[in-house]
Amino acid sequence: MAQPAYQRVLLKLGGEIMLGQRQSGVDPEAARDVAEQIKQVYDAGVQIAIVIGGGNIFRGVSGEKNGVERATADYMGMLATVINALALQDALEKAGIPTRVQSALSMPAVAENFVRRKAIRHMEKGRIVILAAGTGVPYVTTDTGATLHALELGCEIVMKATKVDGVYDKDPLKYPDAKRFSKLSYMDAIKDPNIAVMDTAGLTMCMENKMKILVFDAFKTGNLLRAVMGDDIGTLVE
Ligand code: UDP
Numbered sequence: 001m002a003q004p005a006y007q008r009v010l011l012k013l014g015g016e017i018m019l020g021q022r023q024s025g026v027d028p029e030a031a032r033d034v035a036e037q038i039k040q041v042y043d044a045g046v047q048i049a050i051v052i053g054g055g056n057i058f059r060g061v062s063g064e065k066n067g068v069e070r071a072t073a074d075y076m077g078m079l080a081t082v083i084n085a086l087a088l089q090d091a092l093e094k095a096g097i098p099t100r101v102q103s104a105l106s107m108p109a110v111a112e113n114f115v116r117r118k119a120i121r122h123m124e125k126g127r128i129v130i131l132a133a134g135t136g137v138p139y140v141t142t143d144t145g146a147t148l149h150a151l152e153l154g155c156e157i158v159m160k161a162t163k164v165d166g167v168y169d170k171d172p173l174k175y176p177d178a179k180r181f182s183k184l185s186y187m188d189a190i191k192d193p194n195i196a197v198m199d200t201a202g203l204t205m206c207m208e209n210k211m212k213i214l215v216f217d218a219f220k221t222g223n224l225l226r227a228v229m230g231d232d233i234g235t236l237v238e
Contacts, residue, residue, distance in 0.1 A: 005230030008047040008123065010150035011038070012143065012160045012198075015056035017218060018084055024056055026087045035091035037218065038128070040225040042097055047123040049153050051131045051146040052088055054080030060138065074138030078105055081142060085132035086110060098127045104136030104145070116152050123153070143198035147205045158211060159227055160198060161218030166235035170194050184237045197237055206237070213237040 017034050020027025042048060057080035063073025085101045092099045100122045103111040111132055112118065119129045134145030143160070150158045164172055165180065167189070172178040186207035189197045197203055197215055206213055216227050216234025226233050 002229055004041075004044050004046050004228045006046060006156045006228055008049075008153070008155050009041075009228060010146055010153065010155040010158050011041075011048055011050045011224075012146035012158055013050060013052045013084075013088075013218070014142075014162060015053040015080065015084055016163065017056075017161060018052075018087060019056045022056075026056065026084065028087070028091070031087050031091035032094070034218070035088070035095045035097075037221070037224040038092060039095045039097060040222070041228050042128060044225065044228065046228050049119065049123060049129045049131060049149060049155060050088065051134070051142055051149055052081055052084045053134075053142040054078070054084055056080075057083060071138040075105075078133040078136070078138075081134060082107060082111065082132040085130045089130055092128060092130075099130055100127050101130045101132055104131070104133040107133075119149075119153055129153075140201055141199050143202035144205070147198075147202040147211060150211055151205070151209055156212070158206065158213045159224075160213060160215045161224070162215055163217065163219055165217035165220070165233070167195055167197055167215050167237070171196075181235045182232060184235055186237060189237055197235075203237075210238075 018026045018030050020030030054077050058076050060074035060077040064070045089099045089101050101111040102114040102119055104114045106113050122129045131149050134142040146158050168178040168180050170178045189195050214234050214236050
């Protein structure tokens with residue numbers, strides 16, 4: 001049987017993956033679907049840390065537009081990621097996978113505090129670690145949290161799951177002639193404001209530490225497994 005291309009990955013899930021047919025919040029069926037996809041990767045023997053966003057519930061930037069102080073709005077966003085982390089934990093455990101949620105904001109009644117060595121130990125013992133609350137500080141997003149956690153947990157790649165099948169030279173939802181890159185350099189991604197890989201803070205950190213990023217469509221069944229097997233899907237930034 002083919003071997004996975006990676007032993008330990010950081011999967012970054014945008015909050016939107018929890019939406020299903022809803023406009024906002026968590027659809028348990030969507031959570032079940034994503035858990036099934038993750039199970040295929042788990043069953044292939046890959047160690048998985050997951051950073052989940054909160055955009056389906058609350059984003060700091062939109063809160064600020066509505067008059068909430070930015071830092072407060074960002075903390076609200078981080079709490080949204082905790083809700084998603086618990087929903088994902090529930091779905092993964094129903095699929096038979098042992099998990100731990102670790103949060104960058106202390107919330108001992110619902111999650112362990114993030115402790116690097118413990119997170120690594122969980123993965124070594126066959127548990128998926130779900131990392132909630134991003135970095136635990138405002139003014140950044142969960143992309144930065146994903147990068148930081150990938151680096152400190154010794155992951156080989158940040159697999160960024162999105163709705164589109166990679167990175168394009170312009171927004172493919174607006175421009176039908178947009179072209180997809182199968183590979184991209186960090187510098188090209190940073191220089192061109194039309195190219196959206198992840199926020200600049202996260203991208204710069206990946207470049208400085210040579211952390212690969214794969215942007216791929218996680219809404220398509222089987223893609224997550226294909227991504228860890230090293231199939232040529234999405235866009236690889238390195
Ligand atoms: N956030 C933050 N610090 C972090 C991670 C997240 O302040 O380290 C806040 C920020 O307001 C962000 C929100 O939490 O908008 C939800 O995360 P994100 O927007 O990254 O979610 P996604 O787009 O991945 O669903």
